[in-house]
Amino acid sequence: MASSSANDAVPIFIREVSVRSFTFEIYMKPSSSIRSSPIFNFGGHDWRLRWNISSSKEVLLWLLLIPEDHEVKATVQFTMLDKYGELSSQYKRVSRTFPSKAYSDKMGMLLGHMSLENHVTNDCFNVHCTIFIDGKTTKSELYQNSNSLVKQISNLFLSQDTSDITFEVDGETFPAHRAVLAARSPVFKAELFGQMVEANTDCIKLEGMMSEIFKELLCYIYTDTTQDSGTKFNQHLLVAADRYALDELRKICEDRLCRDMTLDTVLSSLGLADQHNCSILLDYSLNFAATPENLLQLTLRQEYLDLMKSSPSVFAKLSKRANASLSFQNIVYNKKTVG
CATH class of the missing domain: 3.30.710.10 (Potassium Channel Kv1.1; Chain A)
Structure with a gap:
């Protein structure tokens, strides 16, 4: 994981980019004002990430659409990464319409209010931002141009x-x-x-x-x-x-x-992604299922046992990703100790 020092740190930079997401590393430079990232392009649209850190080490996150001619419908999920770079169970998901520039004074903002406890390393914390843009064209739009x-x-x-x-x-x-x-x-x-x-x-x-x-x-x-x-x-x-x-x-x-994706659909999505070579769905499902709290709940389900039998290769990938998480190992250990 990239890190920054107090002398040369920049407030934010994009640490990792995948097909559907960005990972932002944010330096906790003391400031009472809202700070902004550089403009970045995703899905053919320009965006900016803004954040503010409270005195109690809680972070407010906004995703803003840079004003343009058309509104954009999107679902955005912010997920905090833990100290080991693994996706944590702390996330916020919101679906909404980002208005066009005609309503730029009311630009769509996604608010994520999350605690920084156990997520800070070298005065930095990392946020995984996934954006799903709804590109569906309505029938009314489809038939506007008769020619x-x-x-x-x-x-x-x-x-x-x-x-x-x-x-x-x-x-x-x-x-x-x-x-x-x-x-x-x-x-x-x-x-x-x-x-x-x-x-x-x-x-x-x-x-x-x-x-x-x-x-x-x-x-x-x-x-x-x-x-x-x-x-x-x-x-x-x-x-x-x-x-x-x-x-x-x-x-x-x-x-x-x-x-x-929910706990009720992730296991079927895992099997589906494996059968039909859907790399995006497979990676997202593995990350979702391997989150410690999610995996502990999934192991109690019959579908989890069925997955072990029907898709051993998927189960092996899930086990590998989960075992790589020290936080998961700690939860299992603590559960055994308490028991």
């Missing part, structure tokens, strides 16, 4: 007149267009224009997929938008996206599953 290419293609989704292929899924039928499917998915291209048997039929019956999931898959293919209908739905949609090599849709599902 747009997107609308014209999406109209095909609503019309059956020119369809040249039909899918039967879970008892329902869905007309579609070979050229559109092939242009969006290499798997559909191979199936519909290659040497596979599907290329010579006008109706394809799909197994192992729910009709509402396939309908949403088609909606994304034709409109490049998708609805957020909850964790279970997003898990099934991720599987479908992976099946047809729709990488952007799969990333959208990964983001949603990370954003909405």
